[in-house]
Amino acid sequence: MAAKLSDVAKKAGCSATTVSRVINNHGYLSQKTKDKVFAAMRELNYRPNSIARSLQGKKMKLVGLIFPEITNPFFAELVQDIETTLFQQNYKVILCNAGQNKEKEREYLRMLQANQVDGIIAGAHNLGINEYQQLGLPIVSFDRKLSDNVPIVSCDNYQGIKLAVHDLVQAGCHKIYFLGNEHRKGNPTDERLAAYLDEAKECHFSAHIRSVAFSDSSNIKNMKIHDMLVNDHPDGVVCTDDLTAVLVLQEAKKLGIKVPKELKVIGFDGTKQIQTYHSELSTIAQPIHDIATLLVKLLLTRISNPDEKLRQKNYILPVKLIKSETTA
Amino acid sequence: MAAKLSDVAKKAGCSATTVSRVINNHGYLSQKTKDKVFAAMRELNYRPNSIARSLQGKKMKLVGLIFPEITNPFFAELVQDIETTLFQQNYKVILCNAGQNKEKEREYLRMLQANQVDGIIAGAHNLGINEYQQLGLPIVSFDRKLSDNVPIVSCDNYQGIKLAVHDLVQAGCHKIYFLGNEHRKGNPTDERLAAYLDEAKECHFSAHIRSVAFSDSSNIKNMKIHDMLVNDHPDGVVCTDDLTAVLVLQEAKKLGIKVPKELKVIGFDGTKQIQTYHSELSTIAQPIHDIATLLVKLLLTRISNPDEKLRQKNYILPVKLIKSETTA
DNA sequence: AAAAATATGTCAATCGTTTGACATAAAATT
DNA sequence: AATTTTATGTCAAACGATTGACATATTTTT
Numbered sequence: 169m170a171a172k173l174s175d176v177a178k179k180a181g182c183s184a185t186t187v188s189r190v191i192n193n194h195g196y197l198s199q200k201t202k203d204k205v206f207a208a209m210r211e212l213n214y215r216p217n218s219i220a221r222s223l224q225g226k227k228m229k230l231v232g233l234i235f236p237e238i239t240n241p242f243f244a245e246l247v248q249d250i251e252t253t254l255f256q257q258n259y260k261v262i263l264c265n266a267g268q269n270k271e272k273e274r275e276y277l278r279m280l281q282a283n284q285v286d287g288i289i290a291g292a293h294n295l296g297i298n299e300y301q302q303l304g305l306p307i308v309s310f311d312r313k314l315s316d317n318v319p320i321v322s323c324d325n326y327q328g329i330k331l332a333v334h335d336l337v338q339a340g341c342h343k344i345y346f347l348g349n350e351h352r353k354g355n356p357t358d359e360r361l362a363a364y365l366d367e368a369k370e371c372h373f374s375a376h377i378r379s380v381a382f383s384d385s386s387n388i389k390n391m392k393i394h395d396m397l398v399n400d401h402p403d404g405v406v407c408t409d410d411l412t413a414v415l416v417l418q419e420a421k422k423l424g425i426k427v428p429k430e431l432k433v434i435g436f437d438g439t440k441q442i443q444t445y446h447s448e449l450s451t452i453a454q455p456i457h458d459i460a461t462l463l464v465k466l467l468l469t470r471i472s473n474p475d476e477k478l479r480q481k482n483y484i485l486p487v488k489l490i491k492s493e494t495t496a
Numbered sequence: 497m498a499a500k501l502s503d504v505a506k507k508a509g510c511s512a513t514t515v516s517r518v519i520n521n522h523g524y525l526s527q528k529t530k531d532k533v534f535a536a537m538r539e540l541n542y543r544p545n546s547i548a549r550s551l552q553g554k555k556m557k558l559v560g561l562i563f564p565e566i567t568n569p570f571f572a573e574l575v576q577d578i579e580t581t582l583f584q585q586n587y588k589v590i591l592c593n594a595g596q597n598k599e600k601e602r603e604y605l606r607m608l609q610a611n612q613v614d615g616i617i618a619g620a621h622n623l624g625i626n627e628y629q630q631l632g633l634p635i636v637s638f639d640r641k642l643s644d645n646v647p648i649v650s651c652d653n654y655q656g657i658k659l660a661v662h663d664l665v666q667a668g669c670h671k672i673y674f675l676g677n678e679h680r681k682g683n684p685t686d687e688r689l690a691a692y693l694d695e696a697k698e699c700h701f702s703a704h705i706r707s708v709a710f711s712d713s714s715n716i717k718n719m720k721i722h723d724m725l726v727n728d729h730p731d732g733v734v735c736t737d738d739l740t741a742v743l744v745l746q747e748a749k750k751l752g753i754k755v756p757k758e759l760k761v762i763g764f765d766g767t768k769q770i771q772t773y774h775s776e777l778s779t780i781a782q783p784i785h786d787i788a789t790l791l792v793k794l795l796l797t798r799i800s801n802p803d804e805k806l807r808q809k810n811y812i813l814p815v816k817l818i819k820s821e822t823t824a
Numbered sequence: 825a826a827a828a829a830t831a832t833g834t835c836a837a838t839c840g841t842t843t844g845a846c847a848t849a850a851a852a853t854t
Numbered sequence: 855a856a857t858t859t860t861a862t863g864t865c866a867a868a869c870g871a872t873t874g875a876c877a878t879a880t881t882t883t884t
Contacts, residue, residue: 183864184840185842185862194842201861217610219547220551221840223870225869238576262590265580272583447746517873524829545871553872
């Protein structure tokens with residue numbers, strides 16, 4: 169089907185070894201031969217078979233991306249930035265949407281191992297340390313503690329929620345609710361709740377926490393939000409993600425609660441998508457592009473130098489308050 | 497690093513050939529041996545090296561997905577559905593965001609070829625037929641004519657816009673504008689404009705077409721929309737995608753134009769995302785899940801049976817009107 | 825007890841490419 | 855003219871798994 173090395177050799181009128189040498193720039197080669205070989209390659213539309221090369225120990229130039237879902241705009245933008253950055257380094261990406269599914273994540277890990285990927289960027293949160301460790305592959309993680317040997321990149325979650333709460337306080341809120349994901353221990357996102365509690369203490373308002381799970385359907389979330397708005401009458405809500413914040417806005421509108429007059433809302437993530445299509449929402453923007461760049465940089469370093477000790481375990485990138493109408 | 501077949505053989509106390517036979521269920525095997533081998537495999541966390549297998553002509557179980565971008569919720573949902581469906585068949589997915597970039601798409605095609613993918617699902621629109629044909633790989637296409645030998649899956653674009661325009665007419669609009677992508681010849685999406693023009697004739701209103709390119713930034717789109725609303729005063733706008741429709745709604749709000757009283761708007765695509773976070777928008781929903789399922793089914797058929805003639809070239813799936821507040 | 829079926833092992837070729845060893849020849853440098 | 859450098863070729867062994875051919879046991883069936 170596709171042209172192989174020996175076809176190129178025949179067309180270029182030289183030996184297979186010479187062609188291989190040209191491709192790998194190995195040993196003595198005249199410009200003339202190089203030109204002949206490259207011409208033949210072009211003519212035959214030849215691409216060295218990565219599969220065969222990787223048996224020789226060459227890199228597959230493949231990275232596995234494990235994230236919960238790309239239908240969440242935050243992950244979509246992060247994955248796309250990662251993909252773009254890796255592409256520039258000639259790497260390709262196997263996309264693994266693990267959902268909330270332990271088994272799927274596990275099966276994907278197996279598949280990635282069998283496919284000889286060069287490394288993994290992990291953003292899903294279903295499996296524990298063990299399963300990742302026994303792969304023996306270079307791994308970097310987003311927002312998730314996997315093991316002492318895996319570097320973590322995240323935004324400054326603590327500072328982000330501090331900024332958010334502070335913004336609500338400055339805007340005159342007194343009854344500020346925290347609406348966010350349930351927490352697991354040891355992950356960087358735990359800092360969000362911590363920041364809220366600290367700020368409550370500092371600013372002397374009492375803490376109110378409403379929990380919505382990442383996996384809750386929007387209907388469930390709407391129910392919880394409805395309940396909160398109707399029964400508790402908060403005048404400010406800090407959400408740990410923008411989508412939940414949008415649901416709050418929609419529910420408030422339905423209930424005839426005026427935003428920002430009677431209720432102020434601030435989100436978290438600050439994707440381009442939300443900024444474009446819900447530009448009214450105030451939010452804390454994660455530096456998605458920087459996160460992607462750093463994840464890729466760390467992974468490629470580990471790939472090319474697997475034995476080097478980690479200089480640093482946690483990489484925390486700054487966030488930005490984007491002030492808009494919902495906290496005006 | 498990772499365990500190989502010979503390690504399993506050693507641990508199971510049998511020959512490499514026997515292990516391979518167990519894995520491929522080939523020839524005579526006692527249950528006892530099978531158990532021993534499977535136990536050893538488990539113990540060593542062994543995964544057959546796909547790379548080595550594929551040199552034997554086995555499938556890589558890898559499919560390339562070429563789409564413009566996953567930050568567009570429509571593509572995100574489509575890609576995620578495709579990925580999920582393929583995962584159930586034990587296939588993995590290489591994600592290729594081609595953007596608006598001919599060179600990137602071309603380079604990705606080369607990479608996919610070198611990576612020995614078993615097939616390609618193409619949804620990007622930058623390259624012509626030739627580049628896809630010379631790959632000699634099974635291909636199916638979404639919404640895009642690639643070559644006479646590549647099956648096309650799309651929704652019923654014509655019927656979709658007919659429904660949309662009809663909905664606006666029924667809601668009492670007289671000055672209905674068409675706001676959509678620029679067109680290229682021969683693609684299924686051309687039907688959208690055709691449907692609008694036909695409906696204009698049938699319902700006796702004059703056609704007004706405003707063009708926005710898929711690649712236009714939201715600022716550019718906003719400018720064009722602003723201009724249309726201020727200068728032309730349409731009372732109805734049919735958009736060829738939901739995101740553009742949302743921009744129209746935002747711009748109308750800014751200008752103090754009441755929706756749906758003074759202006760009715762209908763979109764196209766009907767992603768879960770829009771239905772959840774912009775539930776006020778009326779839209780034509782593409783059957784994303786069915787499209788994904790069909791694309792996968794067609795591709796897998798071609799992969800397992802590459803020489804079979806196509807029974808059918810165009811597969812058109814029905815759309816659905818989702819009526820909401822913006823056309824009430 | 826002979827024949828057939830079952831179970832496992834050894835060996836080698838294959839997939840496409842890389843790479844080292846070795847040979848040979850032409851060109852460039854002493 | 856002798857030596858070194860450059861250029862290319864031939865050959866073969868990897869990489870990890872598959873598979874056919876063939877050999878040799880052990881069971882099972884007649």
